[in-house]
Amino acid sequence: MPHFAQALTHQSMASLPAIFILMLLVRSCNSDDRLRPTKPLSPGDELISSNGLFALGFFSLQGSAANTYLGIWYHNISERTYVWVANRDSPIKSSLPGKLVVSNTSDLVLSDSDGRVLWATKTNNVTTTGSGSGGGATGAGAVLLDTGNFVLRSRNGTEIWQSYDEPTDTFLPGFKLWVNYKTHVAARIVAWKGPDDPSTGEFVLSGDTSTGLQILTWRGSSLYWRAGVWNGATAASFTKSFLSQMIDDGEVAYFTYNRADDSAPARSHWKLDHTGEVMFRVWVEGSSSSWVPLFERPGKWCLVYGACGPFGYCDVKGDVRECRCLDGFEPADGGGGSSKAGCVRKEAVRCGGNNYFLTLPAMKLPDKFVYLTNRSFEECAAGCDRNCSCTGYAYTNASDILLASKCFHWTGDLVDMVKADYTSDHLYLRLAGNGDNYARTNNKINGVHVVFKIVLPLIAFLLILTCIYIFCICKPRGIHQNNGALQVHLRPSQEVWDQSLEFSRITFEDIAAATNSFHETNMLGRGGFGKVYKGILQDGKEVAIKRLSKGSEQGIEHFRNEVVLIAKLQHKNLVRLLGYCIHEDEKLLIYEYLPNKSLDKFLFGTFSHTTIETKFESTKQTYILA
Structure with a gap:
């Protein structure tokens, strides 16, 4: 027996791996x-x-x-x-x-x-007969x-x-957050009690059971956040990857969403967090895969229900969310900073007195409205106008739903309003007076806006035209200021060196230094045009500088024509023009220097200077200094 038991033990031990594999297979099944x-x-x-x-x-x-x-x-x-x-x-x-x-x-x-x-x-407890033989089959x-x-x-x-x-704190694509506003029953999303405690928490999200037109978040018995009045149109999607809809069949209204196509993230959901935040999140794959929130409300400030008090609204159009008073109202605490106190009228509305309705665009409509159907816009407005206790009204006319026309009236205080770009609703607010004061103020403001919108662009346009004109005028003439030397280029018809010639930019100061301030010892000759000087530039290059006489009748135009003519006569056997300079009333031409005396020595030999003076002057001007 001991040997049998020992053998059995060894056999059992040997079969353990097989049993373990079998268990894994069963688990995978x-x-x-x-x-x-x-x-x-x-x-x-x-x-x-x-x-x-x-x-x-x-x-x-x-x-x-x-x-x-x-x-x-x-x-x-x-x-x-x-x-x-x-x-x-x-x-x-x-x-x-x-x-x-x-x-x-x-x-x-x-x-x-x-x-x-x-x-x-909890089903209807109807037993269905199965083919299995086991209990409960x-x-x-x-x-x-x-x-x-x-x-x-x-x-x-x-x-x-x-x-x-039977949802808990989350709903997924295809889920219907429904509300039956005839029986006043609605689906409920209930937050967890804590991040690691899934038991029932204090925040609940559901549709408005009285009208079916709002989605509300409750904290216990108090409203915590309100999505706003549904105006009857398809709910605006915050991303093109998902389609969000509000459907109303005349008794039951529900909100649902789905992926727009297969390119949308596969994992997404709406979630009511244990902190009361309503979030829409998508799972983004990557090096650091995580949930990315595309929508979060209400946050920590004025989007919480009623945070700005009566007749106050949360302005989210700027970089900072802050409470403001409606037009015609002022802080109830005199500007003490208590947003909960809300706002009060600057001028009381009296029944039978003058009053008018001010249009407030892009407003999330207030809570506590009276919902009226089968009204035209005129009927909706007239009904509020006739009722002295009607504080304001709003109207929507979405033709793609069963109950297309929706008229809203408010009596008493207006609470929980938001001004934002994502809403297209208009609120018509009753104010005292005939609107002239507001119109004058508004017209003044609008007038300032018109000035800024029209005059400033016009001034800018004129400045641009002026700059273009100056550029067009100056560019052909090529005016450039360089250390006091004004380099004058040519008109378009005379633009020779811009195309094929290059001239050094030589300033008047450089020329004065090269000629020792035009010292007599540097003078090579003179004529009716002026004097010619020998100069040595800073780089050691020798040049001949023709200095037009200040008393010469040759003006800028003649000087320019001469430069053009000389430029066109550039030839390997002629003295090369290197540059020019105009400085105040000084006009100068800079040539390469000929070290072998004047050309007259080669043309006229030993003829006396007096006998050939006129011819020398003409020849020298043409060949040596030209």
Whole structure:
């Protein structure tokens, strides 16, 4: 016997790896998207949606490890994010592992190991006969859909229950946040109590059960945030990747959203955080994958319900959110900084007295309105005008819905208003007087705006034209100031060196230094035009400088023509023109220097200077100094 027992022990030990592999295979078989009557869901098992985005199973949180919950979360992302919890207020204790089964009455039942029911669906309790032989085997079954919706179906495929009907703090694409404003019942989104506590929290989000026209967030019994009055049109989407809609069938109104196409992020949701924030988030893959909020309300300041008090509004058009008073109102506390005190009228409205309605564009309409249907705009306005207690009115006419025309009247204080670019609603506010004072002030302001909008652009335009004119005038003449030397270029018809010639920019100071201030010892000759000097530039180059006489009748135009003529006569056998300079009344030409005396020595030999003076002057001007 001992030897047999020992052999049996060795055989058992040898078979352990095979048993372990078999258990893994069984576990993997439980990781599909369906829950069957014959196989309950136990701790460690998971249902995975066919697209791999969602998982359903048991979980515990870091802050409450002793408690176990049944829920749905996003599968295969780095940040575990839960979207639904079944037994949020009845956790399974760690010492009593639970299981989820499909019961004989076609219900989903979550119980612990002692058989205590912690959560169950509430169906019509109709027993459906199945083909299985085991206890509790029925034809019903549950499936985790690709949308994250957990659906219980009868044998013939009829949906008996779905998790979308019992949301917790999150809703997903395709979910309908509905409100029946005839029976005053609405779907509710309830926040967690804390970041690691999924039990029922203090914040609740739902539709307005009295009108169906608003989405509200409550903190206990107090309003915390209001999305604003739905004007009947399709809800504006904050991103092109998702389509948001408000649908009204005359009894039930609901909000829903879906992905616009397959390019939109696959993981997205609306969430009511435990802090009271309403958020729309998308999962962005990348080096640091994370949830990115595209929408967050109300924040910490004046978007909280009634934060700006009566007749005050939250201005979010600027960089800073701040409370302001409506036109015709002033701070109730005299500017003491208490936004909760709100605003009071500058002039009281008296029944039978003069009053008018001021149009306030781009306003989130106030709360506590009277909703009137089947009214034209004129009827809506006239009804408020006739009622002295009517503080203001608004009107929408969206032709794409069943109840197209919507008229809103307000009596008493106006609360919870926002001025923002994302709303197109107009509020018509009753004020005392006939509007002349406001019109004069407004016209004055508008007049200033007109001045700035018309005169300033006109001045700028004229300045631009002036600059263009000056540029066009100056550029052809080529006027440049360079250390006191005015270099005059040519008119377009005479623009010779800009195309093929290059002249050095030589200042008058450089010329004066090169000629020793035009000393007599540097003079090469003189004539009716003036004198010619030898000069040595700073780089050591020798030049001949023709200095037009200040008393000469040759003006700027003649001087320019001479420069053009000489430039055109450039030749390898002629003295090359190097540059020119005009400085105040000084006009100078700079040539290369000929060291072998004047040309007259070669043309006329030893003829006396007196006999050839006239010819010498003519020849020298033409060949040597030209």
